[in-house]
Amino acid sequence: MSAIDSLPPLRAVIAEHQLSAKKQLGQNFLLDLNLTAKIARQAGDLAGCDVLEIGPGPGGLTRGLLAEGARRVLAVEKDARCIPALEQIAAAYPGRLEVVHGDALEIDPLSRLTPPIRIAANLPYNVGTELLVRWLTPKDWPPFWQSLTLMFQREVADRIVAAPGSKAYGRLAILSQWRAEARIVMSLPPEAFTPPPKISSAVVHLTALPEPRYPADAAVLSRVVAAAFNQRRKMLRAALKGVTPDVIGCLERAGIDPTERAEQVDLERFCALSREVAKSR
Structure with a gap:
């Protein structure tokens, strides 16, 4: 679907710039512009929005975001080989694409973006979860972003939207669902990528809530949840004994049976427990 703009198909771009995907950079290129345009549409109405894209690679999703009307795209790319291809896209969309060569974990993009801001990315597998937790x-x-439209390994996507009682339910589900509305909006098989990864992928759309679903101190909640799921096979009275001396009292006041395990406790009760832990200090 090269007709979304005047630029050549992605396979031709990759051949021209010799962009073989590098495993150490977590790269798997999505070459079907039909799919990249569809992912861009999952980000919603982009007119009037700046979009932050991490790991654009040869620019398939970048082109989709621009074609779907993004006011401006800031593309942060670590791989210097991809910069000339991205600069060709910038030339085709004057004033609408800024390319930054650097590590997304080290760059503060805020000085380069104007609200409203959305984030859309086919995240490199090796940094995807860390970036999500930061955001x-x-x-x-509320954060600087309105929404996140992100591609992950299917296993990670399942962890983001997981419900209590499931094997996938854990810290990532709590962090995601406390402050955002999270849902899987697309699934992609390995063969959609070059080279094909060994696993399936999925696109998750997260919309920032105006305020957290339940009151809790963010640092306390993070500490409680980390301790609970780090020893998820243990009863909470044992898993949380290092968090507060009055662990059983805090659990009971939060409406949690001390013999329950972390995966049985929903978000509301984790927030109640965090409030009790904060009061017990």
Whole structure:
């Protein structure tokens, strides 16, 4: 679907710039512009929005975001080989694409973006979860972003939307669902990528809530949840004994049986427990 713009198909771009995917950079290129345009549409109405894209690679999703009307795209790319291909896209969309060569874990994009801001990315597998946790745990809430439209390994996507009682339910589900509305909006098989990864992928759309679903101190909640799921096979009275001396009292006041395990406790009760832990200090 090269007709979304005047640029050549992605396979031709990759051949021209010799962009073989590098495993150490977590790269798997999505070459079907029909799919990249569809992912861009999952981000919603982009007119009037700046979009932050991490790991654009040869620019398939970048082109989709621009074609779908993004006011401006800031593309952060670590692989220097991809920069010339991205600069060709910038030339085709004057004033609408800024390409930054650097590590997304080290760059602060805020000075380069104007609200409203959305984030859309086929995240490199090796940094995807770390970036998501950073975006979900800023010092202040609401965050700088309105929504996140992100591709992950299917296993990670399932962990983001998991419900209590499931094997996938854990810290990532709590962090995601406390402050955002999270849902899987697309699934992609390995053969959609070049080279094909060994696992399936999925696109998750998260919309920032104006305020957290339940009151809790973010740092206390994070500590409680980490301790609970780090020893998820243990009863909570044992898993949380290092969090507070009055662990059983805090659990009972939060409406949690001390013999329950972390995966049995829903978000509301984890927030109640965090409030009790904060009061017990």
